Amino acid sequence: MYSSGLKRFIRAMIRVSAPPLLLLILLSAFQTTTGEPNFTRDQNPARLFGVHEIALAGSESTGNPFDLRASVTFFPPSGGENVKTVDMFYDGDRTWRARVYVNETGDWTWQSRSPDSLLDNQTGTFTVVESDLRGMLKSDPDNPRQWITDNEQWFLNINDTAYRLFNNDERRWQAYVEELNTLGITSLRAGVLGGFAWDKDARSSNHPWEGDDFTRFNLEKFRITDERIEWMLNQYPDIYIQMILFGQINWQTDEAGEAWAEIPESDREKTVRYMIARWAAFPQVFWLAVNDLGCNAEFPKNRAFAREVGQYVAQYDPWKHLLSVSPSRGMEFCYLNSEEDSWVSYIHLEDGHAHGAELIKRYEQYPMHIFLGEDYYEQDSHARFPRYPNYSQRWLFWSWILSGGSASYGGRYPFIEPYSQTRDNPFRFGGRIFGRLFGLDSAPYILSYFTDRDIDLSLFQPDDSLVSDVDKRNDTRRPELMRREYEELIIYHPNARKIERFAQVDPKVTPGVQVDLREVEGVFSVEWYRPEDGTVLIGDDIPGGDYRELVSPWRGDDFVLRLVRIATVTPPPTPTLVPTPEPTEEPTEEATAQPSG
Numbered sequence: 001m002y003s004s005g006l007k008r009f010i011r012a013m014i015r016v017s018a019p020p021l022l023l024l025i026l027l028s029a030f031q032t033t034t035g036e037p038n039f040t041r042d043q044n045p046a047r048l049f050g051v052h053e054i055a056l057a058g059s060e061s062t063g064n065p066f067d068l069r070a071s072v073t074f075f076p077p078s079g080g081e082n083v084k085t086v087d088m089f090y091d092g093d094r095t096w097r098a099r100v101y102v103n104e105t106g107d108w109t110w111q112s113r114s115p116d117s118l119l120d121n122q123t124g125t126f127t128v129v130e131s132d133l134r135g136m137l138k139s140d141p142d143n144p145r146q147w148i149t150d151n152e153q154w155f156l157n158i159n160d161t162a163y164r165l166f167n168n169d170e171r172r173w174q175a176y177v178e179e180l181n182t183l184g185i186t187s188l189r190a191g192v193l194g195g196f197a198w199d200k201d202a203r204s205s206n207h208p209w210e211g212d213d214f215t216r217f218n219l220e221k222f223r224i225t226d227e228r229i230e231w232m233l234n235q236y237p238d239i240y241i242q243m244i245l246f247g248q249i250n251w252q253t254d255e256a257g258e259a260w261a262e263i264p265e266s267d268r269e270k271t272v273r274y275m276i277a278r279w280a281a282f283p284q285v286f287w288l289a290v291n292d293l294g295c296n297a298e299f300p301k302n303r304a305f306a307r308e309v310g311q312y313v314a315q316y317d318p319w320k321h322l323l324s325v326s327p328s329r330g331m332e333f334c335y336l337n338s339e340e341d342s343w344v345s346y347i348h349l350e351d352g353h354a355h356g357a358e359l360i361k362r363y364e365q366y367p368m369h370i371f372l373g374e375d376y377y378e379q380d381s382h383a384r385f386p387r388y389p390n391y392s393q394r395w396l397f398w399s400w401i402l403s404g405g406s407a408s409y410g411g412r413y414p415f416i417e418p419y420s421q422t423r424d425n426p427f428r429f430g431g432r433i434f435g436r437l438f439g440l441d442s443a444p445y446i447l448s449y450f451t452d453r454d455i456d457l458s459l460f461q462p463d464d465s466l467v468s469d470v471d472k473r474n475d476t477r478r479p480e481l482m483r484r485e486y487e488e489l490i491i492y493h494p495n496a497r498k499i500e501r502f503a504q505v506d507p508k509v510t511p512g513v514q515v516d517l518r519e520v521e522g523v524f525s526v527e528w529y530r531p532e533d534g535t536v537l538i539g540d541d542i543p544g545g546d547y548r549e550l551v552s553p554w555r556g557d558d559f560v561l562r563l564v565r566i567a568t569v570t571p572p573p574t575p576t577l578v579p580t581p582e583p584t585e586e587p588t589e590e591a592t593a594q595p596s597g
Helices: 004-017 022-030 173-182 218-233 256-261 265-279 300-316 358-363 389-401 421-425 444-452
Strands: 039-041 050-057 073-077 082-085 093-103 106-113 124-130 137-140 144-149 158-161 187-191 213-217 239-246 286-289 346-350 369-374 405-408 425-429 431-433 467-469 478-486 486-493 497-498 512-516 525-528 535-543 545-549 561-569
Touching: 039 218, 050 106, 050 218, 050 265, 073 093, 082 093, 082 265, 106 525, 124 545, 137 158, 144 369, 158 173, 173 218, 173 421, 213 265, 218 265, 239 265, 239 300, 286 300, 358 369, 369 535, 389 405, 389 444, 486 512, 535 545
Parallel strands: 039 050, 158 187, 158 405, 187 239, 239 286, 346 369, 369 405
Antiparallel strands: 050 093, 073 082, 073 106, 106 124, 137 144, 425 431, 467 512, 478 486, 486 561, 512 545, 525 535, 525 561
């Protein structure tokens, strides 16, 4: 098996020199399909970057089974840092389970430890075979503002909000996920136990306990979540899930932190440990400790709550998934100013109508990915919903991607609705009746743009200083640019007439950009892309060495412009030939003589 570093090196070389057919031939050497499920059990063969589970039967207990500690150590062929000891978790009916993220092929062994004699010193083996799974998300060590997966591929985060994905009341969740896959969505935000709130009586609650008994967990809710994550891993392993561990009680209060502090510390620890034991082995998850939390100096208990959860997850998650916390809308990220916040691995923000990704500039000093996890929802209160949601969301996605971050979409946050069915299921909110959703209409053309061209933005850096709008729209309506050295430049121009909730493309303008190519010689190919519908037009090649002005082939549309250096020497300008006038003969005396009268 090739090392991940070698795979990434070959991909980088192919990107600049090899035709698509060669790319497919070489990459096929790294990917084999066994036909096995990605979630496997007991002695069945497991798949690389999948999950394998061991189940054991424990003794009858007269006490609280959630208080019994048991663990399993998994030994991969290479040993070393891939040896993992994980907690077993109680799943009812004397059943204890342990899960491992299998990140190495070959023959694995395992051994259990527990005060319960039936759970102690049990052993077994299983084999891990190659797969085409991508594996866990992680920060790119060479460009920590971007995410990659364990197979060393760049990860394009195109997110949708699905708070109630794991809620038992949601009956169309499978159709919802299936549609998002066709729309090019690559991640979801979901409350781990069915919602975004804390309150045990709330319809959309993430409450993990059996009522007010904080020593026991609601196994029915945990099992529903497990079943759906497992189904997604087997059916749609390339859709990742931001697992929101805890929610708010009331916004802009300290109540969530106060409630957490009232739970005995041992029960708080047991709760987070139990969540890690059940879900940390899944490769397609990443963590959000608490959602939508007032966490600045006004809310000290909230701040302490999220920090305690975050620090614990960072310390005890065996595989160190990406981890953050979400401040409330418009609030600064609260966990960047001390060593005790080193558990944060990405910055999560909420804002409203954040086109242009101006927020990213506030955090440029921090080498982390910046994720706009919540903007205003498409179907929201009268003063907030976007007037032109297809364009508004498209601008949001593209501007954040080409500024080095990522953004989310939100349609109808109180429940799960398959996108194509929203037309036939009107939604009443804030005194208004909404029909079909439009915000993801252009989403499929985002993922296909980057995959069809094998673009890896972890090799790029944002550099808006190299581009400007020819019509001087250089506020939030400015174009965004990313570049791979000077070999490849990608520009998005929103061609916006209005901004914020009335964001609208300017139908009367044919937009253009001025690109600063003074620092690079050579020749660049020109490709125009219309992100509304994926239309492609190829322009004439242009030389480097100076400012170049390029005007879109479309009037009244936003565009993506890609420049790729195809020659390293700028050809001399073709001289302009001025025709030499033909000499005229001097007139003879006869020709100039005047006729006689």
